[in-house]
Amino acid sequence: MNCVIISIGDELLSGRTVDTNSAWLSSQLYRLGIEVTERLTLPDNEARITEGIATAFQRANLVILTGGLGPTDDDRTRRAIADYLGVELETDPNILKTIRRKFSERNSEMPETAEREALVPTGAKPLNNSVGIAPGLYLKIGDDKHLVALPGVPKELKAIFENELSRTLKGAAGNEGRNRVVESFFTTGIPESILAKKIYDNLGKTHPKNLAFYPSSLGVEVRLTINPKSADDKHILSIIEQTAEPWCYSQEENSLPKIVGELLLEKGATLAIAESCTGGLLASRIVDISGASDWFAGGVVSYSNRAKAEILHVSTEALEKYGAVSPQVAAQMAEGAAEVFHADYALSTTGIAGPTGGTPEKPTGLVFYALHTPNGNLIRKNRFTAGREDHRLRTSQATLAMLWLYMMGKYQKHHWADGSEGC
Amino acid sequence: MNCVIISIGDELLSGRTVDTNSAWLSSQLYRLGIEVTERLTLPDNEARITEGIATAFQRANLVILTGGLGPTDDDRTRRAIADYLGVELETDPNILKTIRRKFSERNSEMPETAEREALVPTGAKPLNNSVGIAPGLYLKIGDDKHLVALPGVPKELKAIFENELSRTLKGAAGNEGRNRVVESFFTTGIPESILAKKIYDNLGKTHPKNLAFYPSSLGVEVRLTINPKSADDKHILSIIEQTAEPWCYSQEENSLPKIVGELLLEKGATLAIAESCTGGLLASRIVDISGASDWFAGGVVSYSNRAKAEILHVSTEALEKYGAVSPQVAAQMAEGAAEVFHADYALSTTGIAGPTGGTPEKPTGLVFYALHTPNGNLIRKNRFTAGREDHRLRTSQATLAMLWLYMMGKYQKHHWADGSEGC
Numbered sequence: 001m002n003c004v005i006i007s008i009g010d011e012l013l014s015g016r017t018v019d020t021n022s023a024w025l026s027s028q029l030y031r032l033g034i035e036v037t038e039r040l041t042l043p044d045n046e047a048r049i050t051e052g053i054a055t056a057f058q059r060a061n062l063v064i065l066t067g068g069l070g071p072t073d074d075d076r077t078r079r080a081i082a083d084y085l086g087v088e089l090e091t092d093p094n095i096l097k098t099i100r101r102k103f104s105e106r107n108s109e110m111p112e113t114a115e116r117e118a119l120v121p122t123g124a125k126p127l128n129n130s131v132g133i134a135p136g137l138y139l140k141i142g143d144d145k146h147l148v149a150l151p152g153v154p155k156e157l158k159a160i161f162e163n164e165l166s167r168t169l170k171g172a173a174g175n176e177g178r179n180r181v182v183e184s185f186f187t188t189g190i191p192e193s194i195l196a197k198k199i200y201d202n203l204g205k206t207h208p209k210n211l212a213f214y215p216s217s218l219g220v221e222v223r224l225t226i227n228p229k230s231a232d233d234k235h236i237l238s239i240i241e242q243t244a245e246p247w248c249y250s251q252e253e254n255s256l257p258k259i260v261g262e263l264l265l266e267k268g269a270t271l272a273i274a275e276s277c278t279g280g281l282l283a284s285r286i287v288d289i290s291g292a293s294d295w296f297a298g299g300v301v302s303y304s305n306r307a308k309a310e311i312l313h314v315s316t317e318a319l320e321k322y323g324a325v326s327p328q329v330a331a332q333m334a335e336g337a338a339e340v341f342h343a344d345y346a347l348s349t350t351g352i353a354g355p356t357g358g359t360p361e362k363p364t365g366l367v368f369y370a371l372h373t374p375n376g377n378l379i380r381k382n383r384f385t386a387g388r389e390d391h392r393l394r395t396s397q398a399t400l401a402m403l404w405l406y407m408m409g410k411y412q413k414h415h416w417a418d419g420s421e422g423c
Numbered sequence: 424m425n426c427v428i429i430s431i432g433d434e435l436l437s438g439r440t441v442d443t444n445s446a447w448l449s450s451q452l453y454r455l456g457i458e459v460t461e462r463l464t465l466p467d468n469e470a471r472i473t474e475g476i477a478t479a480f481q482r483a484n485l486v487i488l489t490g491g492l493g494p495t496d497d498d499r500t501r502r503a504i505a506d507y508l509g510v511e512l513e514t515d516p517n518i519l520k521t522i523r524r525k526f527s528e529r530n531s532e533m534p535e536t537a538e539r540e541a542l543v544p545t546g547a548k549p550l551n552n553s554v555g556i557a558p559g560l561y562l563k564i565g566d567d568k569h570l571v572a573l574p575g576v577p578k579e580l581k582a583i584f585e586n587e588l589s590r591t592l593k594g595a596a597g598n599e600g601r602n603r604v605v606e607s608f609f610t611t612g613i614p615e616s617i618l619a620k621k622i623y624d625n626l627g628k629t630h631p632k633n634l635a636f637y638p639s640s641l642g643v644e645v646r647l648t649i650n651p652k653s654a655d656d657k658h659i660l661s662i663i664e665q666t667a668e669p670w671c672y673s674q675e676e677n678s679l680p681k682i683v684g685e686l687l688l689e690k691g692a693t694l695a696i697a698e699s700c701t702g703g704l705l706a707s708r709i710v711d712i713s714g715a716s717d718w719f720a721g722g723v724v725s726y727s728n729r730a731k732a733e734i735l736h737v738s739t740e741a742l743e744k745y746g747a748v749s750p751q752v753a754a755q756m757a758e759g760a761a762e763v764f765h766a767d768y769a770l771s772t773t774g775i776a777g778p779t780g781g782t783p784e785k786p787t788g789l790v791f792y793a794l795h796t797p798n799g800n801l802i803r804k805n806r807f808t809a810g811r812e813d814h815r816l817r818t819s820q821a822t823l824a825m826l827w828l829y830m831m832g833k834y835q836k837h838h839w840a841d842g843s844e845g846c
Binding site: 012013014015016017018019020022023024025026027028029030035036037038039040041042043048212214273275278279280281282283284285286287288290291292293296297298299300301302303304306307310311340341342355356388389392 | 435436437438439440441442443445446447448449450451452453458459460461462463464465466471635637696698701702703704705706707708709710711713714715716719720721722723724725726727729730733734763764765777778779811812815
């Protein structure tokens with residue numbers, strides 16, 4: 001089954017809003033066996049939308065419209081669908097009742113314009129919007145054409161898709177979806193090129209078409225689409241699984257802080273952190289995880305030497321002799337964080353994120369990170385040179401990976417592929 | 424002048440990559456007086472791209488292609504352009520020389536495939552790519568059609584646009600661009616609806632077409648496009664400027680941490696922070712600013728009561744009597760941060776970000792934030808209910824806004840419009 005997505009809104013064309021809905025929808029559809037073959041972004045203009053729907057159905061049997069379902073004058077999607085179908089817009093009394101109820105639950109008065117959100121083209125089925133006002137719309141046209149309209153607000157679009165639409169489309173996509181399962185391996189600490197070479201070497205002459213590598217500052221996601229009934233596909237999957245194993249922290253969850261948190265929770269252990277160059281990013285990524293307070297004891301952002309000495313009890317001797325960016329100071333920062341927060345484990349970062357501050361001996365990008373454990377300290381050195389933001393992201397991930405490897409009992413035998421050195 | 428952008432790449436349609444180029448290009452083009460009327464996303468398929476170019480020129484006289492200019496087999500843009508024009512691809516010796524030089528400067532061997540990046544459709548002018556290998560391409564077709572091809576890598580696309588293409592297009596767009604200036608007002612602490620109502624009330628009967636409001640968790644950007652030669656436009660601009668003034672922290676810079684940093688630097692003052700619910704986000708936003716070490720003394724992420732007491736010297740009496748989420752504790756956290764980091768000013772946050780942890784007396788979303796100054800403490804209370812991430816962003820921004828208002832001498836007389844209360 002093929003799909004064309006039509007994103008609607010002047011704010012997309014003016015560049016005010018980045019269209020993240022389309023990419024999200026595409027990945028979801030892919031998992032159902034539906035391929036997006038084209039995308040179109042159109043202004044809030046009825047005639048252009050009507051024309052766009054007609055063109056899209058020449059290329060695909062599923063057309064999904066996003067945006068333009070709100071209550072204001074510039075929301076033209078309903079009218080454009082009605083025009084395309086040659087039907088009327090009529091008020092659906094059930095939708096109207098639901099909208100009234102939502103406003104009364106919020107204790108706010110329902111504006112008259114909100115009634116427009118109960119208008120539907122004849123024959124359209126509403127898709128319940130659990131987080132907003134306007135429902136989505138679904139229409140089956142003839143035997144095998146499907147038209148869907150979703151609100152442009154990302155959280156509303158996601159809720160409608162997950163709660164109801166994905167089931168409807170799965171049924172429509174039929175066997176294509178059932179014979180397709182997407183397997184992901186979230187890895188960190190190995191560059192895409194090295195990981196890809198290892199996997200292709202182990203696969204020998206097989207070159208699976210549906211194997212893809214998605215690199216980011218946090219690691220590489222390896223994604224393979226298989227037919228779960230195919231023995232060949234399962235064999236390929238097991239080779240990839242074995243090859244990626246040393247660096248793969250999850251097959252489900254693209255969040256190393258969450259994985260590390262679960263490991264700490266299992267052991268009833270707590271974590272503290274001391275950040276210099278990452279400057280709060282590591283803490284922020286941890287606190288992103290709901291429930292982090294069960295295992296995260298706290299953190300210090302110690303930018304200055306004085307703060308390192310006074311708050312984290314780093315020795316002035318180490319600061320003077322080795323400098324703030326050194327393995328000795330990294331270790332003492334982690335020790336100090338564990339001490340002041342009474343935590344079992346602690347992580348620290350100290351480095352030169354740039355763009356200024358580098359010297360010939362300690363160039364921009366240099367970073368030391370340490371893990372304090374009840375059994376002693378582990379320290380590593382690396383260099384990340386792709387800019388300030390990237391430096392902070394990569395450092396935070398490398399630091400979490402250290403703890404993950406340690407908690408998994410994999411640290412000592414780990415095959416390091418990230419260019420780092422133990423200190 | 425109108426433009427259609429065609430984004431090319433299977434990775435865009437599969438949802439692997441979010442197309443951020445299109446939004447960026449649209450805003451840049453708008454400033455030149457060029458309006459993007461439609462966007463198209465196509466697969467790495469020559470025939471579809473050729474067809475897409477033809478359709479696009481029916482709607483606009485400028486067509487910009489992004490992506491598909493790389494050295495590999497699935498980069499089809501050059502060939503598609505040549506097919507559309509009915510011309511050949513030929514190797515441009517100057518481009519080839521430049522490519523060879525780039526590889527030799529990087530001390531890396533030039534792969535044979537890189538030669539493909541010197542292939543251009545007859546008549547195309549290369550656009551120098553200062554940060555990557557493949558140049559962009561520009562073609563004038565007939566009297567008033569313009570075709571541009573840019574690499575899909577965002578930093579390469581931006582470099583080519585800024586270094587060379589914007590000038591070429593400015594010339595092509597002519598007077599439309601010269602008569603258009605975009606003025607922005609970055610505000611925080613006032614909802615879009617209230618700010619818009621104030622502005623429209625003050626404008627009276629005038630309803631400027633080119634006035635737009637862009638809300639986010641950090642505030643509202645008010646954007647007005649004016650003709651700098653028009654007295655009417657200047658009058659409208661001055662009304663908006665006066666109306667937005669209490670909440671407008673900058674007309675140039677969409678970064679409140681940067682604005683606050685500049686104010687601190689001017690006074691030679693330093694800032695420390697103590698974060699509970701924002702959990703490192705505030706520190707992280709500050710450290711994002713290059714040079715922040717000149718005014719940022721450091722921060723503590725004190726999730727637990729014990730850390731608040733031991734590290735920040737919050738009294739156990741206040742913690743027991745009022746609870747961690749209270750104005751008293753917020754104030755003591757800020758005081759403690761200023762003390763331990765020896766800073767002139769300090770900010771603190773304590774609240775219930777959710778989704779769990781709320782009670783009837785202290786519901787999810789409740790937050791207290793405080794500013795410690797050499798002249799005493801200021802404390803505010805608010806409630807942000809839109810989810811964990813949003814809560815942290817809004818809290819960090821409201822906290823920075825407190826300091827900004829104070830440093831500007833505007834705090835005492837400020838017209839609060841964010842629903843917050845002084846404590």
